[in-house]
Amino acid sequence: MSDLGRDVASRTDAQVIGSSPVERTAAGQALAPEQELMTINMGPHHPATHGVLRLLVSLEGEVVRDLKPVVGYVHTGIEKNCEDKSYWKVIPFVERMDYLSYFFNMEAFVGCVERLLELEIPPRANYLRVIHLELNRIHSHLVWLGTGALDLGAMSMFFYCFRDRDRILDLFELSTGQRMHTRYFQVGGVFEDIPVGFERQARAFCAEMPSRIDQYEAILNRNEIFLRRTRNVGIVPRQRLLDLGVTGPLLRAAGEPWDLRKVDPTLAYADFDFQIPVGTVGDGHDRYRVRVREMRESVRIIEQALDGLPEGPWIADDRKVVLPPRDELSTSMEALIHHFKLVTEGFRVPPGEAYHAVEGPRGELGCFVLADGSAKPARVHVRDPSFVNLQALRDMCVGGYVADLIQNLAMLDPILGGIDR
Amino acid sequence: MEVRREKLRALSPLEEPRSPAELRVRQLRARDLLRGDLEGADLERHVSESVLTTTLDRATRWGRANSIFPATFGLACCAIEMMSMVSPRYDIARFGAENLRATPRQADMLILSGRVAIKMAPVIRRLYDQMLEPKWVVSMGACSSSGGMFANYAVVQGADKFMPVDIHIPGCPPRPEALLYGFNKLQRMIVGNPDAGWRRRYNAIGTEEWARPVTGTASREEAEAYAAAREQSVARHAELAGESG
Amino acid sequence: MPDAPGLELIAQDLNDAAAGSVLGTYHEHGQGCLIVDPERILAVLGWLRDTPGQEYRFLASLHGVDYLPAQPRFGVVYELLNMPRVERLRVRAALADSGPDELPEIDSCVPLFPAAEFQEREVYDFFGIVFSGHPDLRRILMPEDYVGWPQRRDFPVGGEPVIFTRDERDVPRWFE
Numbered sequence: 001m002s003d004l005g006r007d008v009a010s011r012t013d014a015q016v017i018g019s020s021p022v023e024r025t026a027a028g029q030a031l032a033p034e035q036e037l038m039t040i041n042m043g044p045h046h047p048a049t050h051g052v053l054r055l056l057v058s059l060e061g062e063v064v065r066d067l068k069p070v071v072g073y074v075h076t077g078i079e080k081n082c083e084d085k086s087y088w089k090v091i092p093f094v095e096r097m098d099y100l101s102y103f104f105n106m107e108a109f110v111g112c113v114e115r116l117l118e119l120e121i122p123p124r125a126n127y128l129r130v131i132h133l134e135l136n137r138i139h140s141h142l143v144w145l146g147t148g149a150l151d152l153g154a155m156s157m158f159f160y161c162f163r164d165r166d167r168i169l170d171l172f173e174l175s176t177g178q179r180m181h182t183r184y185f186q187v188g189g190v191f192e193d194i195p196v197g198f199e200r201q202a203r204a205f206c207a208e209m210p211s212r213i214d215q216y217e218a219i220l221n222r223n224e225i226f227l228r229r230t231r232n233v234g235i236v237p238r239q240r241l242l243d244l245g246v247t248g249p250l251l252r253a254a255g256e257p258w259d260l261r262k263v264d265p266t267l268a269y270a271d272f273d274f275q276i277p278v279g280t281v282g283d284g285h286d287r288y289r290v291r292v293r294e295m296r297e298s299v300r301i302i303e304q305a306l307d308g309l310p311e312g313p314w315i316a317d318d319r320k321v322v323l324p325p326r327d328e329l330s331t332s333m334e335a336l337i338h339h340f341k342l343v344t345e346g347f348r349v350p351p352g353e354a355y356h357a358v359e360g361p362r363g364e365l366g367c368f369v370l371a372d373g374s375a376k377p378a379r380v381h382v383r384d385p386s387f388v389n390l391q392a393l394r395d396m397c398v399g400g401y402v403a404d405l406i407q408n409l410a411m412l413d414p415i416l417g418g419i420d421r
Numbered sequence: 422m423e424v425r426r427e428k429l430r431a432l433s434p435l436e437e438p439r440s441p442a443e444l445r446v447r448q449l450r451a452r453d454l455l456r457g458d459l460e461g462a463d464l465e466r467h468v469s470e471s472v473l474t475t476t477l478d479r480a481t482r483w484g485r486a487n488s489i490f491p492a493t494f495g496l497a498c499c500a501i502e503m504m505s506m507v508s509p510r511y512d513i514a515r516f517g518a519e520n521l522r523a524t525p526r527q528a529d530m531l532i533l534s535g536r537v538a539i540k541m542a543p544v545i546r547r548l549y550d551q552m553l554e555p556k557w558v559v560s561m562g563a564c565s566s567s568g569g570m571f572a573n574y575a576v577v578q579g580a581d582k583f584m585p586v587d588i589h590i591p592g593c594p595p596r597p598e599a600l601l602y603g604f605n606k607l608q609r610m611i612v613g614n615p616d617a618g619w620r621r622r623y624n625a626i627g628t629e630e631w632a633r634p635v636t637g638t639a640s641r642e643e644a645e646a647y648a649a650a651r652e653q654s655v656a657r658h659a660e661l662a663g664e665s666g
Numbered sequence: 667m668p669d670a671p672g673l674e675l676i677a678q679d680l681n682d683a684a685a686g687s688v689l690g691t692y693h694e695h696g697q698g699c700l701i702v703d704p705e706r707i708l709a710v711l712g713w714l715r716d717t718p719g720q721e722y723r724f725l726a727s728l729h730g731v732d733y734l735p736a737q738p739r740f741g742v743v744y745e746l747l748n749m750p751r752v753e754r755l756r757v758r759a760a761l762a763d764s765g766p767d768e769l770p771e772i773d774s775c776v777p778l779f780p781a782a783e784f785q786e787r788e789v790y791d792f793f794g795i796v797f798s799g800h801p802d803l804r805r806i807l808m809p810e811d812y813v814g815w816p817q818r819r820d821f822p823v824g825g826e827p828v829i830f831t832r833d834e835r836d837v838p839r840w841f842e
Contacts, residue, residue: 044544045494047523052496052541072807073541074497077575077824080817092570099498115695143501162508169505180498180594242749245725245781263752354695355745355756357726366727368743378819383727383745391784417497420538420807540809574816574824575808 037065044073048151050409051416062401067394071387075420082380086346087113087187090380094367095181097382098418100143103129103136104360106185108367108382111266112356113187116349116371117321124312125189126268131202131305132175132184133267133358134298138209139168140361141291141298148288148410149220152229157219164212167205174198187347188322189315199306206306209299213292220288230284234396234408238282244395245388248363250412253290254282260359272304284411291413294361321347346375355383362386362413384418479612485529485555486611487517489604492528494548496535499562502594503534511597516604525551530607532600533586536564537577549584557607560586561600563593668753673698676720676755683717684709689760699756704742704772707759711778714746714755722746722755728775728785730793731758734819738762740770740795761795774800792817 037058044052052073058066078097082090094109095102107129114121146161169179175194176182184191220226238254251258259276261269277293279286315322323342324335349371357366363385370379389412396408495503506513507521522528525548537545560580563569566589568578580586587610590603668676670693677688677700687706692699702710714722727745740761747754761770774797775782786797787806794815797803805812814821
């Protein structure tokens with residue numbers, strides 16, 4: 001034992017630390033032993049369940065000095081594929097970008113095409129879209145909370161959040177037939193009306209959800225470990241976030257009350273009474289509180305939407321764009337022709353370009369569509385919030401510890417499907 | 422009597438008798454068994470040989486199937502459904518796969534959940550190579566089974582193209598029940614005959630990292646075919662190594 | 667969104683400030699777009715960002731568009747946002763194709779809008795448009811050694827043909 005101790009002590013610090021790769025300064029000189037930087041690779045596969053994000057982290061001891069994210073490990077070429085498909089076939093492709101907020105992806109694209117077509121959607125479709133979007137927002141925040149708390153060590157939160165998430169997916173399955181990637185929003189409205197039991201089940205969900213959120217807050221809000229890990233960690237000044245293009249709960253936690261649902265309401269958001277939670281400090285704790293509070297506000301929006309759900313058609317009746325109802329196909333010749341044209345070729349959109357943005361769970365989700373007059377879009381680009389928010393990760397982590405990096409990543413809520421598209 | 426006859430049949434094609442004398446002993450023992458005359462030390466020895474060789478193996482396979490350690494490997498949307506399979510409603514822990522290990526060195530099943538981009542393919546292959554045998558791969562969802570809806574430059578059209586896959590589960594994303602069904606199928610496959618499947622298909626017999634004879638209900642012909650395939654595969658791999666090395 | 671006359675006023679003021687920068691405007695579907703000479707893009711964006719009364723300080727999105735067969739072929743589109751007035755403005759830098767051997771170039775706006783860093787890398791990755799002055803211009807979503815600019819219109823979509831039973835006869839040994 002004493003031999004071992006002597007042996008270790010006789011080596012220099014550099015030798016002990018320097019068994020790992022050393023990064024040299026730009027001047028080509030080696031750093032002093034206490035300044036050596038070690039670059040580690042938090043590879044695309046890692047225990048943090050946030051997708052295939054690769055981080056090249058330069059550490060001095062345990063302090064992060066530099067951070068380079070490497071993305072592209074789930075790049076699917078969706079935007080290129082969309083140029084080959086007719087407009088309604090693009091909807092399932094665009095859905096799968098940010099794979100936790102699939103309704104928002106659909107809304108961004110479909111809203112953009114409706115803007116190009118100057119198509120009004122009926123009020124019932126408006127409200128149905130809002131209901132599904134807010135349910136998707138709660139769903140996305142629940143997954144974030146479950147996986148984020150899992151990263152910080154609170155394993156039980158994962159199970160609780162996924163239990164509630166399954167109830168939301170039951171609602172989606174009831175109305176659309178699929179749990180995820182539902183292809184529910186169509187150009188002109190929604191694909192189908194909600195079935196009879198949906199409203200009752202949704203109201204039951206809304207009645208129970210606030211107490212569930214209370215339970216989650218009871219676990220985490222005053223938990224010493226959670227507070228110590230998230231308070232005053234990962235603070236980026238508000239102006240810097242604005243410069244970096246960050247939107248969503250990250251920006252709101254830093255104190256900027258910017259939410260597209262309030263400032264630029266599309267759909268029926270102007271009809272509802274809800275609040276935007278805004279933080280003060282902009283640390284991890286504020287981000288957590290903002291998102292949890294957003295879940296509560298989303299429940300309120302859903303309740304108001306269910307109360308005020310208007311009767312009427314659920315999709316526009318412009319037959320050049322929207323499929324006719326099936327019972328007409330056997331009696332009306334025009335309906336048959338419209339159906340045939342729409343299914344084989346698709347509807348044509350007059351040439352033009354438009355950009356439509358919605359407030360997704362992670363920030364501003366925008367879709368740019370360039371139409372060239374044919375039945376296929378010439379360019380579909382989705383401005384994904386996680387892609388732009390990722391630029392803030394470096395500012396959040398530099399100067400903090402590696403453990404704080406994990407926490408920052410959890411609170412950043414990146415979805416690699418959206419980043420890589 | 423039937424039980425003993427089965428055990429005898431299981432014993433015979435495995436090890437060739439090393440000498441004519443041993444063959445004679447085996448024949449006599451077989452005759453005594455059939456007559457019901459085997460007793461004493463002979464009986465005990467016979468039972469221990471046959472029971473251990475077959476039942477232990479079956480027990481091992483049963484143990485392997487019911488305590489799979491999946492690797493937490495989520496790529497895209499299917500990862501969310503895989504996480505929900507771990508969640509309380511579609512519990513995978515009741516099938517024994519509770520312990521999801523993040524490191525491939527401690528995992529024995531890789532669930533490819535999500536689309537395989539061309540940038541990610543070498544990473545997945547490296548992870549697969551880091552896993553210890555026996556290992557199985559479940560390709561969850563349409564994208565990793567066949568490229569899914571993404572027939573383009575950026576997605577590998579099926580993880581089959583660069584790594585062996587045991588179970589393909591269709592769906593986009595597959596429901597957690599579908600994933601559990603595929604998982605149960607994999608368990609039955611492991612219990613039944615872990616040799617069946619990709620090693621034969623990919624002409625890779627002989628690349629196992631553990632030494633194990635063919636056991637179970639293999640017939641003599643199968644055992645010979647296996648031995649021949651093994652030799653051929655080993656020769657081919659040596660040839661490939663000779664070419665590249 | 668500034669309405670059509672407002673857009674014309676902006677274009678006029680911009681042409682006064684930086685002569686010859688605005689090549690055209692159009693206003694449709696409630697959104698206005700300035701078509702700008704790519705050589706002057708920094709002057710245009712700086713004017714839009716800093717002039718009191720304009721102050722489009724938020725870059726919502728930066729993306730590339732390939733207008734083939736229309737010319738000029740490429741467009742780098744900047745979606746600008748004025749947060750206090752909630753007004754969006756689109757600026758399109760119309761870049762011509764430099765031919766098969768050269769890559770089109772434009773100035774990088776990262777000094778003005780740090781939000782552009784990843785998004786310019788993405789435009790470079792997919793269209794081959796070089797942003798001079800970018801701190802770290804390399805591929806972001808494709809593998810580093812990839813050859814080709816995938817999102818250009820003349821780049822093939824790729825993938826493999828789906829083999830149905832009737833195609834099996836035509837593709838020998840498809841199972842390998």
